[in-house]
Amino acid sequence: MPADLAVIGLGHLGLPLAQAAVAAGIPTLGYKTGPEGGSLTPAELRRMLSGGFRPAGNPAELGRVRTAVICAPTPRGADGGLDLSQVEAAARTLAAQLRPHTTVILESPVHPGTTEEFLRPLLEEGSGLRAGRDFHLAYSPSRVDPGNRDFGPANTPKVIGGLTPACTESAAAFYGRLTDKVVRARGPREAETVQLLETNYRHVNIALVNEMAVLCHDLGVDLWDVIRCAETKPFGFQAFRPGPGVGGHGIPQDLTGHTTRSLRMVELAQQVNSHMPRYVIQRAATLLNEHGKSARAARVLLLGVTYKPDLADQQGTPAHEIALRLMELGASVSYHDPHIPAWSVLGRPVPRADSLYEAAADADLTILLQQHRTYDLQGLSVKAQLLLDTRGATPTGAAHRL
Known part of the structure; x- marks a missing residue:
């Protein structure tokens, strides 16, 4: 069965997304970007494999999907900022296989402006395609809360900000298969800043208490x-x-x-x-x-x-x-x-x-x-x-x- 979705990065962000996609009946390809912290029990892996999940070792397989979501980790670097090296590696790998009409979504935690100023040039230079014209590009902040029994992908709204209105709608169509509610941001920068606000809200309030x-x-x-x-x-x-x-x-x-x-x-x-x-x-x-x-x-x-x-x-x-x-x-x-x-x-x-x-x-x-x-x-x-x-x-x- 050909995969409809590629999840690039199988750590704490990518694995839950892949699990949700498989549970929704979406044939899913999983591509690792490096050593990642996500883990599955043998029973969970069996369920995913039987439901249409397939680990990918060949980058060429990334060119056969309609939607590719980059979930590469962005740990803090030596300078205290976010290390985007795994996002860059994922983008270069995907760009070499990218085909027209594919929807590319970034979920990794990043600074506002990263989707347009960092990811977009990598994808365009590596593929020869133009974002917003030849392929769709959007950002959606991940809202994974490991271990939360009350809120999962289905009942947690997804925020989406696309490079163009058509990009937003294409990403919304994908996430609409996973969640009950899709929230459209004005663009990638607004969606990226949602992630910034939500993360900082947690840390500031924990600091107060x-x-x-x-x-x-x-x-x-x-x-x-x-x-x-x-x-x-x-x-x-x-x-x-x-x-x-x-x-x-x-x-x-x-x-x-x-x-x-x-x-x-x-x-x-x-x-x-x-x-x-x-x-x-x-x-x-x-x-x-x-x-x-x-x-x-x-x-x-x-x-x-x-x-x-x-x-x-x-x-x-x-x-x-x-x-x-x-x-x-x-x-x-x-x-x-x-x-x-x-x-x-x-x-x-x-x-x-x-x-x-x-x-x-x-x-x-x-x-x-x-x-x-x-x-x-x-x-x-x-x-x-x-x-x-x-x-x-x-x-x-x-x-x-x-």
């Missing part, structure tokens, strides 16, 4: 009770919760170096959020001291080292920095995570606790970094000598909360 966590601890105020009460307001407030740091694939963008204007609030939010692992270490050391122990040679157990609950994804997890700083203080660090069978920090393997309750009872301090569903927090609070809860997940009074 992280600062509130530090303030409330100093004041002796129960922040978790404050949030519980505040979120009953039916308008003008959305609850965010503090934590040991901000993980995930969505990188906050302040546009410094990309434009003459930077987003000062985003820059400040990054500073606040990047400080949280150090604050966790400060709280941990204080707790140990209050109980007559030193961080040096203390046995510290870290619970949950992924960036989201109930997932194996470790992208940007604050657990790495927290473990490293504990080691630098001379602590003996171990971990437990039902989703991570082996874990290393800067190439140093971290011992894994096989028996959770025994490890918690033996540790001088247990730090809950991620709230996996399998954790019995009431039982852990009884077993642990000292428990620092950075997620506010334990029963009131059962642990020291962030």
